[in-house]
Amino acid sequence: MTTYNFFELLHKHDSSKARAGILHTDHGDIETPVFMPVGTQATVKTLSPRDLKEVGARIILGNTYHLYLRPGHQLITEFGGLHRFMSWDGPILTDSGGYQVFSLQDLRKIDDEGISFRSHWDGSAHRFTPASVLDIQRHLGSDIMMVLDECAPYPCSHEYARKSNEMTVRWAEQAKKMYDHTESFFNHRQFLFAIVQGSIYRDIRRESVEALTGLDFPGYAIGGLAVGESKEEMYAVTDLCTDLLPEKKPRYLMGVGMPEDILESIERGVDMFDCVIPTRNARNGTVFTRKGKMVLKAARFRDDQKPIDADCNCYTCRNFSRGYLRHLYNTNEILGLHLATIHNVYFYLWLVDSARDHILNDTFGNWKKQILEELKKTIIH
Amino acid sequence: MTTYNFFELLHKHDSSKARAGILHTDHGDIETPVFMPVGTQATVKTLSPRDLKEVGARIILGNTYHLYLRPGHQLITEFGGLHRFMSWDGPILTDSGGYQVFSLQDLRKIDDEGISFRSHWDGSAHRFTPASVLDIQRHLGSDIMMVLDECAPYPCSHEYARKSNEMTVRWAEQAKKMYDHTESFFNHRQFLFAIVQGSIYRDIRRESVEALTGLDFPGYAIGGLAVGESKEEMYAVTDLCTDLLPEKKPRYLMGVGMPEDILESIERGVDMFDCVIPTRNARNGTVFTRKGKMVLKAARFRDDQKPIDADCNCYTCRNFSRGYLRHLYNTNEILGLHLATIHNVYFYLWLVDSARDHILNDTFGNWKKQILEELKKTIIH
Numbered sequence: 174m175t176t177y178n179f180f181e182l183l184h185k186h187d188s189s190k191a192r193a194g195i196l197h198t199d200h201g202d203i204e205t206p207v208f209m210p211v212g213t214q215a216t217v218k219t220l221s222p223r224d225l226k227e228v229g230a231r232i233i234l235g236n237t238y239h240l241y242l243r244p245g246h247q248l249i250t251e252f253g254g255l256h257r258f259m260s261w262d263g264p265i266l267t268d269s270g271g272y273q274v275f276s277l278q279d280l281r282k283i284d285d286e287g288i289s290f291r292s293h294w295d296g297s298a299h300r301f302t303p304a305s306v307l308d309i310q311r312h313l314g315s316d317i318m319m320v321l322d323e324c325a326p327y328p329c330s331h332e333y334a335r336k337s338n339e340m341t342v343r344w345a346e347q348a349k350k351m352y353d354h355t356e357s358f359f360n361h362r363q364f365l366f367a368i369v370q371g372s373i374y375r376d377i378r379r380e381s382v383e384a385l386t387g388l389d390f391p392g393y394a395i396g397g398l399a400v401g402e403s404k405e406e407m408y409a410v411t412d413l414c415t416d417l418l419p420e421k422k423p424r425y426l427m428g429v430g431m432p433e434d435i436l437e438s439i440e441r442g443v444d445m446f447d448c449v450i451p452t453r454n455a456r457n458g459t460v461f462t463r464k465g466k467m468v469l470k471a472a473r474f475r476d477d478q479k480p481i482d483a484d485c486n487c488y489t490c491r492n493f494s495r496g497y498l499r500h501l502y503n504t505n506e507i508l509g510l511h512l513a514t515i516h517n518v519y520f521y522l523w524l525v526d527s528a529r530d531h532i533l534n535d536t537f538g539n540w541k542k543q544i545l546e547e548l549k550k551t552i553i554h
Numbered sequence: 555m556t557t558y559n560f561f562e563l564l565h566k567h568d569s570s571k572a573r574a575g576i577l578h579t580d581h582g583d584i585e586t587p588v589f590m591p592v593g594t595q596a597t598v599k600t601l602s603p604r605d606l607k608e609v610g611a612r613i614i615l616g617n618t619y620h621l622y623l624r625p626g627h628q629l630i631t632e633f634g635g636l637h638r639f640m641s642w643d644g645p646i647l648t649d650s651g652g653y654q655v656f657s658l659q660d661l662r663k664i665d666d667e668g669i670s671f672r673s674h675w676d677g678s679a680h681r682f683t684p685a686s687v688l689d690i691q692r693h694l695g696s697d698i699m700m701v702l703d704e705c706a707p708y709p710c711s712h713e714y715a716r717k718s719n720e721m722t723v724r725w726a727e728q729a730k731k732m733y734d735h736t737e738s739f740f741n742h743r744q745f746l747f748a749i750v751q752g753s754i755y756r757d758i759r760r761e762s763v764e765a766l767t768g769l770d771f772p773g774y775a776i777g778g779l780a781v782g783e784s785k786e787e788m789y790a791v792t793d794l795c796t797d798l799l800p801e802k803k804p805r806y807l808m809g810v811g812m813p814e815d816i817l818e819s820i821e822r823g824v825d826m827f828d829c830v831i832p833t834r835n836a837r838n839g840t841v842f843t844r845k846g847k848m849v850l851k852a853a854r855f856r857d858d859q860k861p862i863d864a865d866c867n868c869y870t871c872r873n874f875s876r877g878y879l880r881h882l883y884n885t886n887e888i889l890g891l892h893l894a895t896i897h898n899v900y901f902y903l904w905l906v907d908s909a910r911d912h913i914l915n916d917t918f919g920n921w922k923k924q925i926l927e928e929l930k931k932t933i934i935h
Binding site for chain 2 (some may be wrong): 179214215216218219220221223239244246252258259260437457475476488492493494496497500501503504506507508510511512519
């Protein structure tokens, strides 16, 4: 197992921390900055693998918690791993499951060695440890695996954040040791990322980065953000973390976010993003455009023959009108969810692709400023 | 407006009434026998137009009742007709709306001139007449339109069936007169089909055919079947109707049915079919194969790595296992409905395409016998 050449830093923007690179995985290269559509239960909701290819998805995310419960990681191994199970031959990142388990509130109990919890759908008892979570992801065969961490609640005290982070660092040590001494079940490399925690406390974030980079992981995630803190705090903590993280390792900002958050974070040196917003909003009937958001159910779209976004080249915008999409939502037709999801994921990938182009051309700053102005508009809701 | 060359009878099977032909429409040729997937609300549920092309759909069906209520036929005209509204450039058949309105039970009242009814979703009052239903379909721009008829309930008395059929024939006369004196809103031909009624009563079916064929419609549907009568009665009435209907006009058996019903009816000289079974069953998790039906939710498919049907060449069977599809149903993922619908519609189109090939080669009889034996099996439920 080697991380040689995993991440290639191609270009640094001349007037910000923004960067363009490539992640080399055995399921294909991933140009960064990249957005990873979320495929919670071995499917990016409403999209088939060929839809994902078409919208330009380069890597997708799977949720370890959900896949562990249903259909179970051993079953997925029997099917030849998550790639073959869901018929997606591109790269996959799996999360640690920690975030979902911590969200269970009354159903989970944390101790120094791990988390005991009950399944949200059948109440059965389970336990995640740094070792078991790595083992599950080994079974799934994801290209990028995440260490078990605690995503501290917001707000939390300095004391809570410090202790929580110390535990997260200990868990990362345990995971890294196991990672270095176990082999993949599959004939492809699996890279392990650590997760920087510390809530909004600068000193703890610094401690976290220092401890984790000392362990020399293939990549680093910034966790514990987009959990209720202000945008300013989120951007500031991201800024601090990317100042401290090693330049030659990829940085992944977990669970972020809105288009403007992604641009602000790219400018601060983040390479990787995931978020349910484009897919979930699509199913709620909200779509993103270069000129703001649009709520497709609105009555004023009834006779609107224009596409969602005339400048968009996705299948939905090339073939369907706002009026037709509004009709599909109005009549609860599944095709509406599918077409809006295609558009939103395409839009997010267009956003990071464009950012990459502008980073490579050193035009990122002006482009970002202009796009942010446009994104603030809301066409109708 | 001319019906010249609309239907071309290519070949009659040498040992049954089965036939192969072509319907020439301005949106493309339709090889018969043909199955028409049902696109109730301007979408074949869960499928995009490109999915429909891929599974081999040659013509789809739209429901006048539903489209009249939502989004409304005038709106669809503003969008350039149903083809452009839903971005389907192949042929479309619209029904008369009569079947849906009669299903409303307490919400409708029939008289000699038409049917007054209340909308099933907002209670608003409406009225369908032979003229208004034709006008709605003119607005929709379907390639094949249906006259308003009464689909008599089953069972019904001979007296009820006779009076109902007399009214249906009068309505057909009115519709035909209007059809001959009005022009399409669009630059393509719209053909009008009459509907043979008469319940299970041979004499009334005969009267119906005689009266309607005297009016020289471009095509004829057989209605009022698959409403509760036995399979034997359904086949016998179909047999009688196709004996009486003119050879050079297409015959459409409405709302039928199961794969075995389609084969039996093709053998009896039917050219066109529509039914919600492949799409509805798919959404319930039941799929058709050459070796019987399969209920995908069944626990025994949990670790089954085989496709639904190893002999099927649809996107679903080429890429996904029963175990994965079972997982999608188990976790209520929309992709499961989409993939099963692709398979079922592909299967129905494979069935009529294969029937056509065997008719053209005069091998239909043996092939049908063999397929029917296989179809009787149920793999698991």
